[in-house]
Amino acid sequence: MSTITESVEVGVPVTDAYNQWTQFETFPRFMEGVEQVRQLDDTHMHWVTKVGGVTREFDATIVxxxxxxxxxxxxxxxxxxxxxxxxxxxxxxxxxxxxxxxxDPEGFVENVADKLGVLDRRVKGDLKRFKEFIEERGGRETGAWRGSVESTTEQSTAQGPSTRAGKPGAGIRPGEPGVSGLVPDDPDSGGLSPKTDPRPPL
Structure with a gap:
C-alpha cells in the first residue's frame, strides 16, 4: 500500500468546491481512467476504471x-x-x-515499471482537471449533497437529504435538519437550489 498526497488551489468558494466533489457521477469528466461512477445510495458507489487497457469494477463506501x-x-x-x-x-x-x-499500485496499474510514479501523476492531473472543471463553470457546481456521514467502527451513517447525482431532491423538506438552506426548484424537475441563489437552475 502506498500513500499519495497532492493539493491544488481552486478559484471558487469552499462550499462550491465541496458541493461539486459530492457529485461522484461527474468524476469521469475530470478523472483519468475513470469510466463510470454510479451512486448506489448516500454512502455507496460502484466504480468502473480502465488503466493500462485493463477494466476493473469495484464498490466503495463513503466512511x-x-x-x-x-x-x-x-x-x-x-x-x-x-x-x-x-x-x-x-x-x-x-x-x-x-x-x-x-x-495498492498493483491493483491499478498493469505492466508499468514505475507504478507509483504513474499514480502520483494521475492524482495530480485529476486535481488540475477538477480545478479547470469548476473554474470554467464560474464556480457553478452541477449539484450538491449537504448531508453528513459520521464514521463509526462498524459502519457509516448518512444524515441529511439525498441529493447526490442521479437522484436529485429525494426526501427534501424545506427546513429539514441538514438541508442547509436547500429548497425544491420547479416541482416537475425535482431539482434544488439555494434559497438566496439568483442563478438559474443548471
Missing part, C-alpha cells in the same frame, strides 16, 4: 463526510484503496483541495 470540510472513502473489494479529500478555505474566493490516497 466520513463533513460539509465543506472532507470526504473519505474506502473500497469494499477489488483494488485495495482508500482516500480522503479535504477542503480548506484560503480566502472568500479560493479553496485548497487536498487529496490523500492510500493505493
Amino acid at each position: 466520513e463526510q463533513i460539509p465543506d470540510q472532507c470526504v473519505s472513502w474506502r473500497s469494499d473489494a477489488g483494488p485495495d484503496h482508500s482516500g480522503k479529500v479535504t477542503f480548506d478555505k484560503v480566502d472568500a474566493r479560493t479553496t485548497r483541495v487536498t487529496a490523500k490516497m492510500n493505493i
